[in-house]
Amino acid sequence: DAMVIQNPRYQVTQFGKPVTLSCSQTLNHNVMYWYQQKSSQAPKLLFHYYDKDFNNEADTPDNFQSRRPNTSFCFLDIRSPGLGDAAMYLCAARLGQGTTEAFFGQGTRLTVV
């Protein structure tokens, strides 16, 4: 059974129209990550949470926001998507507290038209 679930798998949005991607985990892990992965590139960390403690990467655009209302759910909000934001968005969960194995969801492929 999938432990990290991302919805939807595929998302098409219009240029400038806000979009939200969701992630849930059944692992009850403390840490959740959001990565952006463009074609043929490695995943790039956008932000991560340790419980409710939010950590933003210095080069993550302000256009990207995140919410974690509880342990299980985490959301990625893109306020005004541009063509350059088209990518695969990956969510991952990790227990924390010394262990570092991260479990990834299948990703959401975002297309901006």
Next chain:
Amino acid sequence: TQLLEQSPQFLSIQEGENLTVYCNSSSVFSSLQWYRQEPGEGPVLLVTVVTGGEVKKLKRLTFQFGDARKDSSLHITAAQPGDTGLYLCAGARGPGTASKLTFGTGTRLQVTL
């Protein structure tokens, strides 16, 4: 600045050949993980190495963590078409809330019959 550099970037080999992928950094990591990612899917964890000099084997895959915990290698013996994919190393730095998981630049492997 990319903390983890992988080489080679691309590798196309025939079934039965051996290969080695390298993951190098100037930074020390508390642990290092290797993932394999197939198109349209999230990365799947292969192994975690924690101790400097550690060697782990997973069937035909051998992983080694450098003595100084700055680099790692993945060796595949007798490659098979099923080994095709994007191989990613990822380093974890810092404990607890400071622990970020940063990916390497990736190595795309294609194994042909």
